[in-house]
Amino acid sequence: MADTLVIIPTYNEKENITAIINAVLDLGDDFNVLVVDDGSPDGTADLVDSMILSFPERIFILKRKGKAGLGTAYIAGFHWALDKQYSFICEMDADFSHPPAALVQLRNACFLQGAEVAVGSRYTKGGNVKNWPLDRIFISYGASLYVRLLTGMPVKDPTAGFVCYHRSVLSSLDLGKIKFVGYAFQIEMKFASFQSGFIIKEVPITFIDRTLGSSKMSGGIIKEAVFGVLQMRWNSFFHSYKKN
Numbered sequence: 001m002a003d004t005l006v007i008i009p010t011y012n013e014k015e016n017i018t019a020i021i022n023a024v025l026d027l028g029d030d031f032n033v034l035v036v037d038d039g040s041p042d043g044t045a046d047l048v049d050s051m052i053l054s055f056p057e058r059i060f061i062l063k064r065k066g067k068a069g070l071g072t073a074y075i076a077g078f079h080w081a082l083d084k085q086y087s088f089i090c091e092m093d094a095d096f097s098h099p100p101a102a103l104v105q106l107r108n109a110c111f112l113q114g115a116e117v118a119v120g121s122r123y124t125k126g127g128n129v130k131n132w133p134l135d136r137i138f139i140s141y142g143a144s145l146y147v148r149l150l151t152g153m154p155v156k157d158p159t160a161g162f163v164c165y166h167r168s169v170l171s172s173l174d175l176g177k178i179k180f181v182g183y184a185f186q187i188e189m190k191f192a193s194f195q196s197g198f199i200i201k202e203v204p205i206t207f208i209d210r211t212l213g214s215s216k217m218s219g220g221i222i223k224e225a226v227f228g229v230l231q232m233r234w235n236s237f238f239h240s241y242k243k244n
């Protein structure tokens with residue numbers, strides 16, 4: 001019986017979805033997959049449905065009507081995972097930027113090494129970024145410095161989207177208080193965990209830019225991050241993310 005759920009949010013990932021699901025299943029029986037698809041016009045969900053016919057016990061899908069953002073997709077996935085009693089709940093992109101084999105290390109960090117949040121980190125010692133244009137590395141690394149400076153969080157890669165949470169983290173946070181829907185969601189989840197006193201560990205990974213499909217990154221998302229993180233920090237003086 002799998003104790004780990006890998007949540008993969010998708011919007012138009014037909015080139016990647018079959019292979020990424022197979023890569024997770026190949027890691028062994030500890031891992032199941034939940035795809036959260038936002039009505040991808042390219043038919044991503046149909047591909048998942050046909051895989052579910054072969055692995056109805058290991059692959060699951062949540063279908064949402066329209067593109068509602070990465071953050072809300074993950075929150076929906078978290079509630080699903082908690083309800084189904086998974087012990088370890090992971091986040092991963094569909095596009096192979098996050099090496100699926102590293103899921104084993106992220107799970108081990110939580111299962112064996114006492115982490116409550118394990119972050120697949122590009123900017124910790126041993127981590128790396130491959131094939132990203134220089135401006136994208138610059139924005140991402142700059143964002144990491146900005147977040148660390150503002151929040152005091154000792155996490156080298158606070159925007160990372162490759163994470164494994166122990167269920168106790170997700171069940172004790174009030175997920176309704178997570179405000180961000182775009183990339184800043186990743187920052188806010190780590191900040192909420194940090195502020196609530198959970199143990200965060202970074203596991204070095206090599207992040208590789210996608211070779212298939214296209215990125216959903218946009219200028220609006222960057223704006224949300226810059227001003228949003230300031231606001232997040234300010235609000236944190238007055239409220240906690242823990243359930244009352």
Ligand SMILES: Nc1nc2c(ncn2[C@@H]2O[C@H](COP(=O)(O)OP(=O)(O)O)[C@@H](O)[C@H]2O)c(=O)[nH]1
Pocket residue numbers: 008009010011012013036037038067068069070073092093094095097210214215216217
């Ligand atoms: N369900 C859902 N998935 C999304 C949304 N936006 C992005 N994604 C998925 O989130 C993951 C990260 O997005 P991606 O385009 O790879 O971003 P990048 O790697 O930062 O360029 C991918 O698996 C996307 O398909 C969304 O609004 N809803």
Ligand SMILES: [Mg+2]
Pocket residue numbers: 093095097210
């Ligand atoms: Mg990506």
